[in-house]
Amino acid sequence: MTRIALKVNGQAVDRDVAPRRNLVDFLRDELNLTGTNVGCEHGVCGACTLEIDGAPARSCIAFAVACDGASVRTIEGFDDDPVMIELRAAFNREHALQCGYCTPGMLVTARDIVTRLPDADEARIREELSGNLCRCTGYVGIVRAIVSVMAARKSSSGGR
Amino acid sequence: MKAPHFEYEKPATLAEALRLLADGGDNAKVLAGGQSLGPLLNLRMARPDLLVDIRTLPELRACDDDADSVTLGAAVTHAAIEDGQVPDPTHGLLARVAQGIAYRAVRNRGTLGGSLAHADPAADWVTTMVLLDAGLRVAGADGERVLRAEDLVEGPLSTCLAPDEIIVSVHLPRLSTDARWSYYKFNRKPGEFAEAIAAVVHDPARGVVRAVLGAMEGAPHVIPDPHALLDGDIDALATDIVTQAGFAPDTYEHRVHAVALRRAVAGLA
DSSP: OEEEEEEETTEEEEEEEOTTOBHHHIIIIISOOTTSOOOSSSSSSOTTEEEETTEEEESSSSBGGGGTTOEEEOGGGGTTOHHHHHHHHHHHHTTOOSSOSSHHHHHHHHHHHHHHOTTOOHHHHHHHGGGSOOSSSTTHHHHHHHHHHHHHHHHHTTOO | OOOOOOEEEOOSSHHHHHHHHHHHGGGEEEESSOTTHHHHHHTTSOOOSEEEEOTTOGGGTOOEEOSSEEEEETTOBHHHHHTTOSOOTTTTHHHHHHHTSSOHHHHTTOBHHHHHHHTOTTOHHHHHHHHTTOEEEEEETTEEEEEEGGGTEEETTEESOOTTOEEEEEEEEOOOTTOEEEEEEEOSSTTSOOSEEEEEEEEGGGTEEEEEEESOSSSOEEOSOTHHHHHSOHHHHHHHHHHHTTOOTTSHHHHHHHHHHHHHHHHHO
């Protein structure tokens, strides 16, 4: 076991972990943060996407031990985030989820697209979403939700 | 699946990392961004006894920029290259290639040196660094050496690096302002490993023409007479070049590489 100290959703966490423990299992099984889902476990499906030090990352191929000193933000940590509030409403409105399994990872990626690429067109949004698999929606609602949040943010910021 | 048991060390210096690797023998592995090794561990295709985490070593994060070249630390991430956070001596080729690697969540963690050392034949940096004739500075227990990118890969997931060696930095020549480049990658879904890559760089001021086929069975194929691509009959040439590169005519692999080469050359104009 190795002692690690990190921040999870703003809270300091100090634990012993086995090096083989991946970040998502650490969050789910030891911190009871079950919002992040485990999918393919080799970095392809995107279900486990969360933020490490402010940038989206796969928590199934990140080891908790390697996150010593890091700041981790899971879907639970976005409750009060203004962009995520808009995205949640848009996902609901546009039917951007059905079973919901991909949704936590999809929202983290969607937020990254909205904030990092505010001028992205639909083709770019689809390209950026290629690392998050959804088997229910066909992506149409997801893309529409992201487009609508980007458009709303542009008009509210005076058409940037 | 979950990764098998391993020990983990995060040294503070390159010297300490090299010592840990040397002491660990053949079953110690370097961990950088973990975006290739992580899946291999979870799939239990890699079973190291010890991982030496070099992701935050300052020696591997330093970049340098002078009139003729740029040096990028091996632990620079794909996303940092995509976003232009590090110098780019290629007028956009590096950023363009970086943006096509896997997915943003992977690019935020995955590193330039890690991708090279992993040596997946379909990986973008493996091909790009051969195209640009990059030099790799490699540190080991017995000191440092510099090797040409084209000498790195020996086969799929296999390099000339010793188990206790670490890629420290990548040294890239600066392209002239009127240099042209083209990079064409074929994959069926964005972010997937390539089924074929072809890339060309033409830098008349430096007298450089280089063309490379990637996503081969092993190392990238450096096209022996790239000048012919610039003014020859590209349709016929591409077929011959891909055959010479080792693909049997009339196979899928042959066709897809030939198309990639034609499109890369067309993209240069």
